[in-house]
Amino acid sequence: MSNQIPIAEGLFSWPAAKPALLASRCKRCGIAAFPVASSCMACSWQDVEIEELPTRGTLWTWTVQQFMPKSPYKSDETQETFIPYGVGYLELPGGVRVEGRLTENDPQKLQIGMEMEVVFEPYRIESNGDEVISFFFRPV
Amino acid sequence: MDVAIVGIGIHPFGRTPARTGLQQGAYAARLALQDAGVEWRDMQFAFGGSASAGSADALVNELGLTGIPFINVANGCATGGSSLISAYNAIKSGQYDVGMVAGFDKHDRGAFNADPKELGIGQWYGEVGMMMTTQFFAMKIQKYMHDHAISHDTLAKVSEKAFINGSKNPNAWRTKPISVHEIINSTMVNNPLTKFMFCSPAEGGVALILCRADQAKRYTDVPIYLKGATMKSRRFGSFEVFAPSQALQQVDGPTVDASKAAFEMADVGPKDMDIMQLQDTEVGAEIMHMAENGFCEDGEQESLIQQGATHIRGSMPINTDGGCLANGEPIGASGLRQVYENVLQLRGQAGGHQVPDNPKLAYTHVYGAPGISAVTILQR
Numbered sequence: 303m304s305n306q307i308p309i310a311e312g313l314f315s316w317p318a319a320k321p322a323l324l325a326s327r328c329k330r331c332g333i334a335a336f337p338v339a340s341s342c343m344a345c346s347w348q349d350v351e352i353e354e355l356p357t358r359g360t361l362w363t364w365t366v367q368q369f370m371p372k373s374p375y376k377s378d379e380t381q382e383t384f385i386p387y388g389v390g391y392l393e394l395p396g397g398v399r400v401e402g403r404l405t406e407n408d409p410q411k412l413q414i415g416m417e418m419e420v421v422f423e424p425y426r427i428e429s430n431g432d433e434v435i436s437f438f439f440r441p442v
Numbered sequence: 443m444d445v446a447i448v449g450i451g452i453h454p455f456g457r458t459p460a461r462t463g464l465q466q467g468a469y470a471a472r473l474a475l476q477d478a479g480v481e482w483r484d485m486q487f488a489f490g491g492s493a494s495a496g497s498a499d500a501l502v503n504e505l506g507l508t509g510i511p512f513i514n515v516a517n518g519c520a521t522g523g524s525s526l527i528s529a530y531n532a533i534k535s536g537q538y539d540v541g542m543v544a545g546f547d548k549h550d551r552g553a554f555n556a557d558p559k560e561l562g563i564g565q566w567y568g569e570v571g572m573m574m575t576t577q578f579f580a581m582k583i584q585k586y587m588h589d590h591a592i593s594h595d596t597l598a599k600v601s602e603k604a605f606i607n608g609s610k611n612p613n614a615w616r617t618k619p620i621s622v623h624e625i626i627n628s629t630m631v632n633n634p635l636t637k638f639m640f641c642s643p644a645e646g647g648v649a650l651i652l653c654r655a656d657q658a659k660r661y662t663d664v665p666i667y668l669k670g671a672t673m674k675s676r677r678f679g680s681f682e683v684f685a686p687s688q689a690l691q692q693v694d695g696p697t698v699d700a701s702k703a704a705f706e707m708a709d710v711g712p713k714d715m716d717i718m719q720l721q722d723t724e725v726g727a728e729i730m731h732m733a734e735n736g737f738c739e740d741g742e743q744e745s746l747i748q749q750g751a752t753h754i755r756g757s758m759p760i761n762t763d764g765g766c767l768a769n770g771e772p773i774g775a776s777g778l779r780q781v782y783e784n785v786l787q788l789r790g791q792a793g794g795h796q797v798p799d800n801p802k803l804a805y806t807h808v809y810g811a812p813g814i815s816a817v818t819i820l821q822r
């Protein structure tokens with residue numbers, strides 16, 4: 303059984319029975335931000351609290367990345383095995399619009415306004431065998 | 443005290459393996475000096491920038507060591523605009539009478555390689571493949587097409603026009619017209635944008651000589667006046683490149699803010715402009731920037747572009763030298779290329795790409811990461 307580690311600390315609750323993306327919310331103006339920031343980008347206030355974002359939302363816009371990016375892109379792929387991937391902003395009600403990779407890469411199956419959920423899945427395997435977990439948006 | 447542009451110089455854009463970026467900058471600088479009929483030692487100050495071709499102030503090694511205060515400017519795509527604002531203020535304040543603004547660059551092939559850490563973003567953002575300006579532009583136009591009924595054919599027509607204009611500009615990189623069919627069917631890069639809908643990193647250099655308006659006639663018969671020069675960064679809530687999240691409530695971006703400020707500064711409006719150079723790192727940007735800069739309403743671009751309004755002989759000529767699409771984007775020089783082109787147009791010296799009927803007012807606009815914009819307004 304391989305060890306699962308999050309792609310970055312503090313990005314989402316992990317490990318957790320029901321993982322969720324983590325946001326900071328300003329205690330003065332109520333604006334939420336992802337990922338968690340120590341101050342508010344809207345009003346500069348430094349008193350923020352951390353909360354879990356909703357795990358379902360609607361697709362605000364999207365594209366498909368058709369070629370393999372250069373570094374700092376870090377996956378298990380090579381130019382030969384690269385599979386185009388979708389990227390989009392998911393509007394999470396009451397929270398923010400979060401940018402993330404989509405599990406779907408077929409432009410015919412992607413539509414602005416469609417319902418999607420946030421899922422947490424293996425992204426790549428490190429040389430020591432650790433499985434790196436990241437977040438994705440999946441059509442529901 | 444007004445500020446005038448009295449000398450312009452350019453090194454052809456594209457690829458010049460035989461010259462470093464710095465040498466291309468020096469080449470442009472010497473042409474600008476010659477154009478104004480002055481020498482390097484006459485320059486009282488200089489502002490300049492380069493993103494990947496070394497320090498702009500190293501130009502003194504090429505041009506001569508005169509003791510000139512040469513200040514480096516680094517503001518991404520707004521580097522040229524920021525240099526111009528600095529020069530404008532240096533002359534306006536009465537500190538100097540005449541000086542130079544220069545920009546040059548030389549980038550590697552392929553998409554720009556951004557480092558998340560430099561922008562205060564976590565490494566994970568780049569690792570999962572979202573540190574890509576091309577994705578942002580694709581997602582922004584995707585949303586815009588959905589909301590304002592812009593067609594794929596209109597996207598392609600922007601590129602078609604850019605390459606037609608490039609073919610008339612001897613300093614452009616891409617000088618071969620490409621058909622709408624070929625543009626739409628070229629390799630998909632980031633849906634809905636194909637290969638021929640994007641500009642590429644490139645090389646080039648531009649320099650301008652600026653002076654107090656009351657002394658302009660010493661240098662040229664046709665001074666071009668810098669009536670407006672503004673630069674803005676993003677406000678909270680605008681949709682920008684490299685944003686892991688964005689606010690639910692959207693506000694206008696830095697382009698809208700810089701544009702309004704420039705029109706106010708110059709005391710003119712969008713309808714007064716005879717020529718516009720708008721940031722066209724890809725076709726969607728040109729389309730959306732038409733509305734963001736106040737030249738049309740959202741959605742009007744579809745009919746305007748289909749009718750040819752943005753062509754050199756149209757009612758609102760845009761990117762008359764081929765823009766970034768036909769010239770490529772050497773970051774340090776790109777914004778100044780737009781100003782160079784407008785000076786040429788206002789002087790009536792643009793040759794094959796000259797806008798007819800003696801244009802009097804011209805507009806430039808750039809946009810870049812992490813959400814900045816610079817605008818200039820020039821007047822004959």
Ligand SMILES: [Zn+2]
Binds near residue numbers: 332342346
């Ligand atoms: Zn706040």
